[in-house]
Amino acid sequence: METMPRWADVILVPLINLVLAFSVAGLVVLAIGQNPLDAIYFMIKGSLGSTRGIGYTLYYATNYIFTGLAVAVAFHARLFNIGGEGQAAVSGIGAAVVMLAFDWPHWALALPFAIIGAGLFGAAWAFIPAWLQAKRGSHIVITTIMFNFIGAALLGYLLNGLLKSPHTQNAETVNFPEGAHLPTAHEVLAPLGIAFNKSAPANISFLLAIACAVLVWYLLWRTRLGYQIRAFGKSEAAAKYAGINAVRITIVTMLISGALAGMLSINVVVGEQERLIKEFVEGAGFVGIAVALMGRSHPFGIVLAALLFGMLTQGGFELLFEMPAISREMVLVIQALIILFTGALNYMVHDPVERLFLRRRKRKA
Amino acid sequence: MSFMKAVLGTVSAIALSATAALADPAIIYDLGGKFDKSFNEAAFNGAERWAKETGGTYRDIELSSEAQREQALRRFAEGGFNPIVVTGFAFASALETVAADYPDTKFAIIDMVVGNDNVRSVVFTEHEGSYLVGVAAAKASKSGTVGFIGGMDIPLIRKFACGYVQGVKATNAGATVIQNMTGTTPSAWNDPVKGAELTKAQIGQGADVVYAAAGGTGVGVLQTAADEGVLSIGVDSNQNYLHPGSVLTSMIKRVDVAVFNAFSAGADLETGFHVLGTANGGIDYALDENNAAIFTDEIKAAVDAAKAGIIDGSIQVHDYMSDNSCPVM
Structure with missing residues (x-):
């Protein structure tokens, strides 16, 4: 099958989507009598213009990398895990139990155990929907979203x-x-002579997120399990025929997915709040779906998409300060438009661009 | 960012910059948002009243994430806003950190006590107001059974319940008070359906006056009471207008006064512990044209006597939160 070059699929199409999204969002800003160029300027300045802005952008991006990877891993096995929200919420319990169990003398000692605690609880929360899907055929979309509510209630x-x-x-x-x-970030960079804002919440969890992205890439494209996951996702019947155990792949994939979503609590609960609070996930589990879609379920794309969504979250909040006429709900509309264009309306741009490339290729041939 | 400025040459950055002109005040609402028909909206109304009466300008912001509490506080403090008011006890730990970093800025927090030198902690004597409406409930009840429906089961709401029971028992020692809490999670603040169910259950047990101290859940309580033909009591804002002739009165907590006072004081805001109660108009009961017909002179006389007693100290209402217990429950 002929397709367009990979760079066009991975970079050009999302870029066109973004431009479209910002144009429509700009029209909305114009409709309430504000200057859309100002809005874009303040969003970019607010998210990247200072080390404080960058610190918040990276903090949010860290969350979105974790949840984006969680969705993507499941997606490769054609499992639509929309339970990242609940898995992250429950993982917070695991992280908190570990952190409160001992009077940890140093973070380097506590962190590995917190990662295990958060990962185990997140994975456990994904296990039940996975088992129900694999053994009983209960649709994973339904069960994972219901488990979000149960998870929130359990945490409460x-x-x-x-x-x-x-x-x-x-x-x-x-x-x-x-x-x-x-x-x-301030404490890490200060010894290197780089001045970084003290109050920004970005912490070493960002490095953990990058490490997770690399590990996910390695798992999916360099290991036997990853091959099985992808084969299962491409064609379940063919995978079964080739001797791949469907029950095992479904459950293992969802366990990995849940554990990745659980890493969010390392960033928020252990890194930023330093205590367990009720509403700490704040929709990051759902943003992860958009991040995975936009990043084409590839870890590299996910990191880029997560950075973009981090910028949107932080820039959107700065916009509230700089342009009082724009309300919290307006910012949500702008963010939603970007998700709509990059996620849901992807094929609106994808197919025409592909046709364009194929026509050019034919003319050359 | 010079590159960005070059690209967007037309941007009028200076005109819109977030720095205060002459130490304008600022207010940060809790996650519920400024139009929550209750606590935050009362704060917003106070700020608006200040702006209208003084012609001054202020800035406000609504949050969408926990991490933004500290961020918003720092942002306003750096921008030179003074004083900065935050609504709700959830701001406590963020405010403690930020207030220490900006000793020259004055802050005010409502419904919570924060110990920093540059913070005004505003708390309300909700137990006194609940006592007053308890007196009214006992006077208005024909069955001798009244109800209480709380939102989330936290000490603050038990403080409402305890004051209410004291008021009821002081008026009619033989009266029964049925108490229910809507839940143990924040969703209990916004569950009008469950509020309605609880109200029906209490009416089934004979209650003919129901006091709702439950945020958005109270809307369901007041609605059901009106449908079933019994009386109800609103909370925080004056809710008499919601069902004229059915809402007996409302326990008013003047969050707007707290904001108005803080804004009016400006940069000279007197810090420390501030109590708004019956004596200084921070807590009261509501009497207007919507409940004039049912709030009889006899009830009014009893409630006003109780109010005078609280103000002159002859009536001591026990505060549940002072020792986490209630002598009458």
């Missing part, structure tokens, strides 16, 4: 009872041991 229940801090009315745990504080 524990934070109001067993794990609740006695010092506050808030549904939250006590603070984690101070020794286990993860180094922020």
Whole structure:
């Protein structure tokens, strides 16, 4: 089958999508009597114009890399895991239990165990829908989204009872041991002589996210399991015929997916809040779907898409400060338009661009 | 970013820059948003009233993420806004950190106590207001059974319940108070359907006056009470207008006054612990044309007597949060 060159699929099409999205978003801004160029300028300046802006952008991007990878891994096995939100929420319990279990003297000691705790809880939350899909044929879209609600309720229940801090009315745990504080971007870069904003929440979890992206790439394209996952996703019947165990692949893929979503709590709960709070996922599980779609389920694309969505989150908030006429809901509309164009309306651009390339190729031939 | 500026040469960056002209005040709403028909909206109304009366300008912002609490506080503090008001106890830990970094900026937090020198902590004596509406409920009840429906089961709401029961029992020692909490998670603040179910259950047990201290859940309580022909009591804002003739009164918590006072004080904001209660108009009950017909002179006389007693100290309403217990429950 003839297709367009890969660079066009991976870079050109998303770029056209973005330009379209910003144009339509610009029209919306224009409709409320504001200058769209100002809006774009403030969004970019707010997200990349200072080390504080960059720090927040990277912090949000870290979340989106984790959830994007989680969706992408499942997607390669043609499993649509929209339970990232719940898996991340439950993983927070795992991370918090580990962090509160000991008076950790140093973060380097605590981090590996927190990763295991968060990963195990996230994976466990994905296991039940995976098992139901593999053994009972219950559709994973339905079960994972329902598990989001159960996960949120479980977190709420524990934070109001067993794990609740006695010092506050808030549904939250006590603070984690101070020794286990993860180094922020400021603390990592200061010894190198680079001045980075002190209050920005970006921390070494970003490096963990990059490491996860590399590992996912290695898993999918360099290991036998990854080959099986992709074969299963391309054609379940053919995969079964080739001797691939469908139950095993479904469950293992979802376990990996859940654990990746669970890494979000390393960034937010362990890295930023340093205590477990109720609403810490804040939709990142769902943004992960858009990130995975835009990144074409490839780790490299996901990192780029996650950075873009991080910029949108941070830039959108800065926009509220710089242009008071734009409300929180307006920013949401702009972000939604970008998701709509890059995710849902992808083929609107994809197919015409492909035809253009094929026609050119024919003319040459 | 000179490259960006070159590209977007037309951008009028300076005109829109987020720095305050002459130490304008600023307010940060909680995640519920400024139009929540309750707590945050009351704060917004206070800010608007200040702007209208003084002709001043202020800035406000709504958050969409936990990480933005500290970010918004720093952003306003750097921009030179003074004072900066935050609504809700969830801001406490972010404010503690930021207030220490900006000692020259004054902050105010509503519904929470934060110890920094440059912070005004505004708390309300909700137990007193609940006592007053408890007196009204006991006077208006014919069955001798009244109800209480709380939102999320936290000490603050138990403080409402405890004050209410004290008011009821002080008026009619033999009265029964049925109490229910809507839930244990934040969703309990916005579950009008469950509020309606609980109201029906309480009416089934004989309650003919129901007090809702449950945020958005209370809308369902007031609605059901009106449908079933019993009386209800609103909370926080004056909710009498929602169902004229059915809402007996509302326990008013003047969050708007707290914001208005802080804005009016400007950069000279007096910091420390501030209590808004019955004595200084921060807590009251609502009487207007919507409940004039049902809020009889007899009820009014009893409630006003209780109010005077609280103000002069002859009536001591126990505060649940002072020792996490309630003597009458």
